[in-house]
Amino acid sequence: MSTDGWELVIGLEVHVELDTRTKLFSASPNRFGDEPNTNIDPVTLGLPGALPVLNRHAVELAMRIGLALNCDIRPSSFHRKNYFYPDMPKAYQISQYDEPLNVDGWLALPDGTRIGIERAHLEEDTGKSTHVGGSGGRLHGSDYSLIDFNRAGVPLVEIVSRPDLRTSEQSRQYVTELRGILLAVGASDAKMEQGSMRVDANVSVRRPGDPLGTRCEIKNLNSVRSVGRAIEYEAARQITMVEAGDTVRQETRHWDEGDGTTHTLRTKEDADDYRYFLEPDLVLLAPEDEWIDRLRSELPALPAERRAALSEVTGKATDSEAVIVVTERGQDSYVLAVGEAGGDPARALIHVKEAFAAFGDEPAVPAQDLAALTRMESAGALTPTQAKAVLAEMVAHSGGDPEKIAADKGFEAMDTLALETLVDHVIKDNQASWETYCAGQDKAIGALIGAAMKASRGQADGKAVTAVLRTRRSTA
Amino acid sequence: MSGPASDIAMGVRDGSRSAVTVLEDYLARIDAREPRIHAFNVVLADEARHRAADIDALVANGADPGPLAGVPVALKDNMCTRGVPTTCSSKILEGWRPPYDATVVRRLSEAGAVVVGKTNLDEFAMGSSTENSAFGPTRNPHDPTRVPGGSSGGSAAAVAAGFVAVSLGSDTGGSIRQPAALCGVVGVKPSYGAVSRYGLVAFASSLDQIGPFANTVADAALVLQVIAGHDPADSTSIPQPAADLSDVLTEGVEGVRVGRIVDLPSGADPDVDERLEAALETLQTAGAKIVDVEVPAFTYGLTAYYLIAPAEASSNLARYDGVRYGLRVDATETNAMYAATRAEGFGDEVKRRIMLGTYALSAGYYDAYYGKALKVRRLIADDFERAYQHADVLLTPTSPTVAFPIGERTDNPFAMYLCDTYTIPTNLAGHPAVSVPFGTGAGRLPVGVQVLAPMLAEPMMFRVAAELERAVTS
Known part of the structure; x- marks a missing residue:
């Protein structure tokens, strides 16, 4: 039917x-x-x-x-x-x-x-x-x-x-x-x-x-x-x-x-x-x-108005899943607070949506702590995987200084030269995948990225690896 | 007799009379005549004796029990009394004991009154003779072969027979005034909203109003002042204090404009009409100005009432379904249980009105019946308003006849409904009215004259009533 x-x-x-x-x-x-x-x-x-x-x-x-x-x-x-x-x-x-x-x-x-x-x-x-x-x-x-x-x-x-x-x-x-x-x-x-x-x-x-x-x-x-x-x-x-x-x-x-x-x-x-x-x-x-x-004058901000505000500062659409879900949970004001504390609202929105599902409208992690984390991410100081690990630590302890947590965990972002060296090793060790990829089979890049992540023990940024691989192919 | 309620209260308050002694006087009369009259569904002799002793003790301790100190009162058995059966003279409520007191009961009690018993009525206040009672009819103390009127016949008879000093009734279409007239006592229907209906078992909510029966106009005023006044538990209660009636009774009627309704529906017996003319003359002699007024819609009151009141009743009485309290006749499924319970629990007149009211509200008939009746109700109010531009009060007979023999009208509902021709329009308009005894008619039976007044004009109404009373007693 x-x-x-x-x-x-x-x-x-x-x-x-x-x-x-x-x-x-x-x-x-x-x-x-x-x-x-x-x-x-x-x-x-x-x-x-x-x-x-x-x-x-x-x-x-x-x-x-x-x-x-x-x-x-x-x-x-x-x-x-x-x-x-x-x-x-x-x-x-x-x-x-x-x-x-x-x-x-x-x-x-x-x-x-x-x-x-x-x-x-x-x-x-x-x-x-x-x-x-x-x-x-x-x-x-x-x-x-x-x-x-x-x-x-x-x-x-x-x-x-x-x-x-x-x-x-x-x-x-x-x-x-x-x-x-x-x-x-x-x-x-x-x-x-x-x-x-x-x-x-x-x-x-x-x-x-x-x-x-x-x-x-x-x-x-x-x-x-x-x-x-x-x-x-x-x-x-x-x-x-x-x-x-x-x-x-x-x-x-x-x-x-x-x-x-x-x-x-x-x-x-x-x-x-x-x-x-x-x-x-x-x-x-x-x-x-x-x-x-x-x-009428005492009426609080309604979800539509709050979604619009969240959309404006994060750049996400008003009917995007993250905006809807976070507003529904009443965590929109928290995201705005992260922005006001100098953080990146768009990154904060995603973190809040994914990491704070189980939390009430006022997450225990202070807004300025999450703001600091998003600043580190924007600066390329942490890969997304590392950022998630730091955030999990902050959630577990109701906050914390992300730089210190990252340092304690030994996280440091790889610089471009180190990354390129790593990628070149991966290409050499995975010749079959590399040739398939160069032959136009884009799906083959997955195996190469996986190998790079493994070789770096998670410290490599997947997006950066992808970018290097693309550059290498176009100049091959 | 033990004298007016005001004398009793004064004597008890100043310690010159004992509430217990007063009560025993009344109880003695109940013992002697109640078996013949049957004014009461229940006499609360023991409770009353305790209460009277408490009142005396209060006075002995220097406290003031209130303006009705030691006054024996009776309550129509459709007013809720905590822990005391409240039956509405219906089998369907037999044995039900309310967990709360009606506001009027509480106010009487706080004023020092002694409740002697609960009085008989037409089942759920539907009737004009107190013959529609599941517990048998009440008889008229002036002639026990005749009805006391109704539906508050028990309360009227209790005052007329000297069983209590004053009593309360309820008036939906004349149920206080008509029995007052037939029993030769004063009966007041206050303005709608003047007295709280909280705890009054509803018949027709937009018309029901509680009021007093008394032997004198002054006693009626005294009781009304105690029970009237705003009650937050009744949303239709007027948000202002009770009118002060203490000074108006002696003011006389000099210059008061008394209206005679020239287009009043005919049908009153000649002896009743004669008393109305005599009353008008009396007032004129006392200085009132008699004016002719027209109230054209008056004549449609009866038909409008017999759609509106049954319509509301059909809804108000739907709760007697056997589920939570009162009678239950078991059956194999719920709808059958409802039907069996209601068939067994309600009397014929109640069933007749439930059917009439259900029909009047039904889809397809609402506009023609209930809707039209509401329009007539508005017309009546408008006509009264015009009449009151020329008159301060209106005078009519209360009942078209004196008390009639028991059984005379039980097989003819319409003849029974005509008893209320002169009283019903007041209820539809929400106005106050009082029936004052004004001599006798055929068979030396009492005749009442009705004083009608505009909304909340009780002070003027009582002035005129007091003047009529003076003419009769002097």
């Missing part, structure tokens, strides 16, 4: 749990991993007579998300979404419906493509059911069910994209970028594996230029990887159906990480009538301009 000649149309709905101290409508702690049914109160349990009171901090975090996604913040309201489910204590979810807090924004992918944000609204989470016995953790057919209400009432923001995504790769980038933004504004810890960031994908296919096809909503996407896999599987499924002359049914489908397929959860016909109406226990939410302006 091929997607050739087909266009994917993807929209993502992302639920994020806000990093508040207490729940959206009550004073119970909002905390993951506690003993079940300990973070509860009359409001959380939907006890008769209990009333919701909106958490101001949750509103503030939702507004930060909206501002970071270039949304308009509007006067908004809460509605009741009515349906029965055992882990929904009131039998309705309080959510924003036709008047969401944030509307009409966009998110830029690393290559600059803008993905529209339709809305980002506040709502409460449900409790968590565990179905025991029967067939595979589903309510239907289980022996009994347990409910943990700790999660009930946890504040969520649902971020709904426009159907602007066209590939699974773009969808992965969107989720990754969104996660970076959520972390940057401090709205959520956005852990997909813990469920504090949950992604549903609306997927349809069409011939380019045709009207939109029928979409299916895919649930249970628990990692960035599964977002990509599920979209690819689902698109292929739909294309196969349409090419076979079948029609796609609008339905909600469940992604099975195990067998890598989606299957029907419920069809449109089974959909509940939620009987939305204005929540009479709450008043309108209309943040005043001063509040919005203050949050």
Whole structure:
């Protein structure tokens, strides 16, 4: 099966749990991993007579998300979404419906493509059911069910994209970028594996230029990887159906990480009538301009802006892997600090990307130490292999003077004459490879370089060896 | 009788009366007549005795228990009381004990009141006769063959029978005022948001409001001042302190503009209409100016109400699903358990309104029913606003009839709904209103006159109510 000649149309709905101290409508702690049914109160349990009171901090975090996604913040309201489910204590979810807090924004992918944000609204989470016995953790057919209400009432923001995504790769980038933004504004810890960031994908296919096809909503996407896999599987499924002359049914489908397929959860016909109406226990939410302006002015630098800054000082593209990865890890400011300490930012970027994968946003190696190392490299005082060894030593000791480490290790760069002598020896000792290389078989240079590295015990610079070999061939 | 609540509190506070002695008076009357009247779902005699003794001890130690010191009160059984069953007169909540007190309960308690019991109501406050109770009807103390009105019939009857000095009810479409009228006591529906709803089991959240029953206007004002005022636990609570009502009662009505609604829906019995005319005359004699006003949308109140209230109720009552508390009827799977529990736990009137409200909110019907009802609600508020440009208060009958015989309307829901014709528009507008006893009608049964006032105009409303009371008692 091929997607050739087909266009994917993807929209993502992302639920994020806000990093508040207490729940959206009550004073119970909002905390993951506690003993079940300990973070509860009359409001959380939907006890008769209990009333919701909106958490101001949750509103503030939702507004930060909206501002970071270039949304308009509007006067908004809460509605009741009515349906029965055992882990929904009131039998309705309080959510924003036709008047969401944030509307009409966009998110830029690393290559600059803008993905529209339709809305980002506040709502409460449900409790968590565990179905025991029967067939595979589903309510239907289980022996009994347990409910943990700790999660009930946890504040969520649902971020709904426009159907602007066209590939699974773009969808992965969107989720990754969104996660970076959520972390940057401090709205959520956005852990997909813990469920504090949950992604549903609306997927349809069409011939380019045709009207939109029928979409299916895919649930249970628990990692960035599964977002990509599920979209690819689902698109292929739909294309196969349409090419076979079948029609796609609008339905909600469940992604099975195990067998890598989606299957029907419920069809449109089974959909509940939620009987939305204005929540009479709450008043309108209309943040005043001063509040919005203050949050806007306090907004931290977002990943796109930080990537641009990193790209500018390192000369690497904004969507290059090193820039993206290092910014995602929050180590971009460290790279900039190395530059400010007189180091080479481009070399620092690569070191940070490769050597500091396991470290937090503030590596323990002082920026000036890494700056000194990159200066030695630029001056040709260390080969890349030597530089890596020195850096490993610095990492192990949370810093150190690279010149001293290099001296202790007996590292000194070979001068040009010594290198040329070495190369000439290598040519003499490896005549077969040399002749093959001279005959135009470029691949043969690998054996010669390897031999030079071996002869120098790693002190030779591979690039310099290559250069000498090329010169020798052109003058041979 | 033991005199007004204000006298009891004054006596207990200055040590001239004992809260225990006062309570025993009331308990004696409960012993004598409660079996016939059935005002209470539960009488908390032991708890009340302990509480009264504590109040007396406080006074003996020089402390002031508060403005309701030693006053015996009853609570409608839809207000949460910590550790004490709160049933809403429904089988579905039988045995449930809330882990918390409603804000009003806490405030009464902090003011020194003694809770004597929890009173009967129409199930989940849906009804106008207190016959829709899973625990049997309450009877009217003035004639036990007749209803006390509803839904707060137990609280009205408890005050009328002298079982307590004052009580609390809740009013969604007239559930305080109509039983007050039928039982011959004062009943107040405060402005929406004046009294916290936290801990009041919801019927229709945008209409529900807690208020007092009392034998006198002054007692009603005293209780209202204790329970009113901002509560951060209720987002719809008005963020300002309770209105001061202590001085307005003696101000008289000189120059007050009292509106007579000329296009009021007809249907009141002649004896009731006669009392309204007498009330208008009384106020005129006392110096008020009677003005004719029109409130055209008043007549649509009933139909709008019977879409809005059931719609909200269908959502509010969805939580009684057998999962977490109250009744559960087991079945083999979850949806069947919901259905069996709700079929067994709810009475007919509650089921009728849940179905009506679910329908009114359904896809394809929302605009025609619930949506249109909201527009009517706005029209009613607009019409009232225009009328209040010409009048300070409006006067209407509270109930179209005096207390009717038990069983007379139980098979005719619509006839029952008509009981609230005159009370419902106030709830839709969010305004305050009070029913004041004003003589008797057919069969020497009590008739109430209703004083309506604009939002937060309780002081003016109480001024007029006090004047009507003076005319009756002098």
